Amino acid sequence: MKWGIIGTGNMGSMLTTSLVKSGAVSASDLIIYNRTAQKALDLQKDEAELTVAENLKEVAKKSDILFLCVKPHHYSQVLNEIKNELTLNQCLVSITSPVSVEDLENKVSCQVARIVPSITNHAHAGVSLFTFGSRVTGSVKQNLWNTFEYISKPSTIEEDHIRAASDMVSCGPAFISFLLKEWIEAAGEVTGISEKKATELTENMMIGLGSLLSKEIFTLDELMEKVTVKGGVTGEGLKALEAHIGSLFQEMFKATQNKHKEDKIGIDL
Numbered sequence: 001m002k003w004g005i006i007g008t009g010n011m012g013s014m015l016t017t018s019l020v021k022s023g024a025v026s027a028s029d030l031i032i033y034n035r036t037a038q039k040a041l042d043l044q045k046d047e048a049e050l051t052v053a054e055n056l057k058e059v060a061k062k063s064d065i066l067f068l069c070v071k072p073h074h075y076s077q078v079l080n081e082i083k084n085e086l087t088l089n090q091c092l093v094s095i096t097s098p099v100s101v102e103d104l105e106n107k108v109s110c111q112v113a114r115i116v117p118s119i120t121n122h123a124h125a126g127v128s129l130f131t132f133g134s135r136v137t138g139s140v141k142q143n144l145w146n147t148f149e150y151i152s153k154p155s156t157i158e159e160d161h162i163r164a165a166s167d168m169v170s171c172g173p174a175f176i177s178f179l180l181k182e183w184i185e186a187a188g189e190v191t192g193i194s195e196k197k198a199t200e201l202t203e204n205m206m207i208g209l210g211s212l213l214s215k216e217i218f219t220l221d222e223l224m225e226k227v228t229v230k231g232g233v234t235g236e237g238l239k240a241l242e243a244h245i246g247s248l249f250q251e252m253f254k255a256t257q258n259k260h261k262e263d264k265i266g267i268d269l
């Protein structure tokens with residue numbers, strides 16, 4: 001089974017490295033291609049067994065499962081160049097949310113799936129969002145699912161909820177990092193604690209929180225309950241949060257919904 005990756009930017013390189021390092025795919029079964037060849041060659045320096053393809057047609061022809069890891073506005077150009085190489089035995093996997101599986105199925109004649117990954121998959125953690133097209137065979141579905149279990153918790157997502165799901169698992173690391181930066185800054189402003197110390201404490205708290213959740217020791221509700229000692233400071237902090245949070249997250253989800261709609265209109269496969 002040969003695995004191809006087109007586009008070795010943030011996500012393509014993350015998938016290349018994580019799939020190999022987790023033991024999901026052996027480097028000798030991976031073939032990668034990037035428009036700027038150096039990016040692909042740099043990955044090969046770490047994993048000598050990787051094949052770097054000379055061009056798009058080569059990676060398309062040689063892959064049983066082919067990941068498309070370019071930005072959505074490059075889809076049309078790439079697909080036009082590879083579509084005649086792809087047959088029903090192969091599966092094209094898109095990793096972007098604004099392009100639906102249905103639209104891709106109308107463009108190419110091979111099997112099609114969408115797996116939206118997350119930067120958290122670098123740490124072989126977090127979620128990957130799966131949507132299978134109508135032509136994907138049972139064995140390919142199983143193979144993709146099993147492979148992504150090495151680096152994530154795969155989760156099936158319907159088209160209607162892909163934006164919200166991707167906001168949570170893929171944009172989430174950026175959103176939460178932004179909130180934590182605000183928290184660190186506010187701690188400094190209000191109490192004078194140094195940014196360095198506040199960052200160290202916050203990052204380690206997050207690692208601990210992630211670990212509690214991953215071991216299923218507590219749910220989110222249980223965490224709030226256990227930490228909120230009656231008459232204590234946590235309760236006061238939570239009250240302040242409730243009073244000031246307003247429609248912060250509603251606005252965030254609305255903003256991404258709007259951008260998603262705009263992107264979909266702008267993408268012409």
Ligand SMILES: NC(=O)C1=CN([C@@H]2O[C@H](COP(=O)(O)OP(=O)(O)OC[C@H]3O[C@@H](n4cnc5c(N)ncnc54)[C@H](O)[C@@H]3O)[C@@H](O)[C@H]2O)C=CC1
Binds near residue numbers: 012096171
């Ligand atoms: N950054 C993230 O956390 C996530 C990104 N995605 C999706 O992944 C896709 C890629 O995003 P990034 O990796 O962040 O972008 P990026 O800009 O880092 O990577 C895109 C890569 O594609 C290459 N490329 C462009 N045209 C090409 C062509 N014709 N042939 C071969 N390579 C070509 C570029 O040289 C670049 O290395 C996007 O569609 C995005 O929606 C999905 C989940 C998370």
Ligand SMILES: O=C(O)[C@@H]1CCC=N1
Binds near residue numbers: 095097098166171
């Ligand atoms: O296609 C998506 O939804 C992802 C999330 C981050 C960038 N692209």
